[in-house]
Amino acid sequence: MFFKNYKYFVNIIKIHFLGLNRILENKLLLNTLYLIFLILFFMLIIFIFLYQNTKKFIFLIDSIYIEILIWFVPTLIIFFISFYTIKSSFYLNPFKNIYLNIKPLIIESISLNWKWMFIFPYQKILCFNEFCIPILTPIKIFLISNSIMNSLCLPKIGIQLYCMTNCIKYTYFITLKHGLSHGISSNYSGIGFKNMRINLFLVAKKTFFYWINSIKNSNFFNIKKYNIIIKKGVFLYPKFFNIRNNKVFFLIIKKK
Template identity: 80%
Template sequence: MFFQNYKYFINIIKIHFLGLNRILENKLLLNTIYLIFLILFLMLIVFNFLYQDIKQYIFLIDSTFIETIIWIIPTLIIFFISFYTIKSSFYLNPFKNIYFNIKPLIIEIISLNWKWGFIFPYQKILSFNEICIPILIPIKLFIISNSIMNSLCIPKVGFQLYCMTNCIKYAYFLPLKHGISHGFSSNYSGVGYKYMRINLFLVTKKTFFYWINIIHNSKVFNIKNYNKIIKKGFFYYSKFFNIRNNKVFFIIFKKK
């Protein structure tokens, strides 16, 4: 039963995630698990060898050699795992650009009560509670809150971003595989926070531009729409707008 559950857990980690950061994080987790099992296996072999005939090794009682081994081996194990973890953490820094030779797609995120707004400034579109992203292209996210502190979590992609008013945060990530993911607010922000859910579609570049062109035919976003949307409430469905000003994100930021 244990090995069946372990195999199921490993398969979930290997195939269930869509973003480069999450895949590398899971690779780190798997390598750590393999290392721990290897250490346990070696320790079982050593102790089985030592204690198969206890009378033969009676001289090891109160042995300085055994005491030294008992302290040194765990210390080396902890040092090795710590070094591996720290090195991987710097490598997976979400504030570091993944590919310097590829221009990232800019997406600006606004937390509202109780909805998520996504601005594509160069494509000049605005969507609420739904987002479409091309795969194999670096993504740079900017995020801010229009009200209280909030947090956007998308587990399959592998990031969680906190946001608050008058503070712009950014992060990079790279989607690798096609798929559908769901995000949610992981920070309590009022009675409607459970409705702050998003649908994330990871698609090809061609499909992404098709999605953009469809939204360009939507209603133009203006200050009246903004005043309605910032009111407390939630959407049961996604909304899309065409924007003429690609600096909507910073205009909202200056109003705070």
């Protein structure tokens, strides 16, 4: 039963996780589990050997070679686990650009009550509760809250980032597969926080540019619309706008 569940868990990791960060994180977790099971397996063999050789039991208990073996091998494995974990943690640093020679796609996000605003400054579009990104392209997303502390969570991508007022945070990530990822607000921010759900579509670059061009025909977003939108309330459907100024994100922050 255990091996069936374990195999199912491994398949979930391979098929359903879409972001490079999440795949590497789960690979790190699985490799750590392998090494932990290796320690348990080694200790089990030692105890079985001791109890099967009852006549030599007293000799083995007093043997310095057995003590060295029992202490040295697990210590070596634990050292390797520590080294592997620390090295992987630096490699998976969310503030580090994965591909230094490729310019990332910039997305600016603002947490509102109770909705998510996503701005594509260079593409000059603005979205609420839904957006689209190209696969195999580094993404740099900035995040800030319009009111109280909130948290952007995209489980399949491997992102969970807290945001607050007057504090801009950012993270890098990259997606590897086509698909649909859902996001939520993982920090309670009021009665409407359960409606802060995000649809994230992962598509090819060509499809992404089609999506950008389709939104460019939408209504223009201005400060009057922003003053209406920031009022408490939820959006039952995603909304899309065209923007003239690619510094909307910083204008909103300055206005606060």
